[in-house]
Amino acid sequence: MRINVYSQELTDEVLRIEKQSNTGVTYSAVQVILHSSEKLHHPPQDDDRSAVTFWLPKSVKRRERLAQAFERMADLVRTAPHETGLD
Template structure:
């Protein structure tokens, strides 16, 4: 799969364009973050079983009636098939973890 073009952004960082060439950005605010991560398994109608890591986002208890109605928002990362791509993505998430641990403490909200 070819790499999509990237554009320079502030502080020398780069953003990757989506398949239409437009910049795609997803914002998850710190108040929405939880530490809940789950493994998702989904069988398709072609008998292929897909797996994903899902980061569950904060959701008000008032939105779930009855309580077993788990339709909370989440960010779902579908796992690549190849070991190479899985390792690439694991390294990217390790970079995110490093940023969480080392970014200046005086920024952000809880």
């Protein structure tokens, strides 16, 4: 699967969320909130905004590997050529 998020959709809003399943297990995730029109969310308490959600693995080792992947991604963002992309 490939997920494309365009630069115009990016925000700096990142959340940590937790959801309890019907089995009693609590799952944690980090979520990158994407830009969407305020007209789509009525009333304001309706938070069904678009987002990319990364559900976290249970083990400390796999969580650390995921954190390292995000850190590598941040480094690639900072070192990418400036003349590419749209704002």
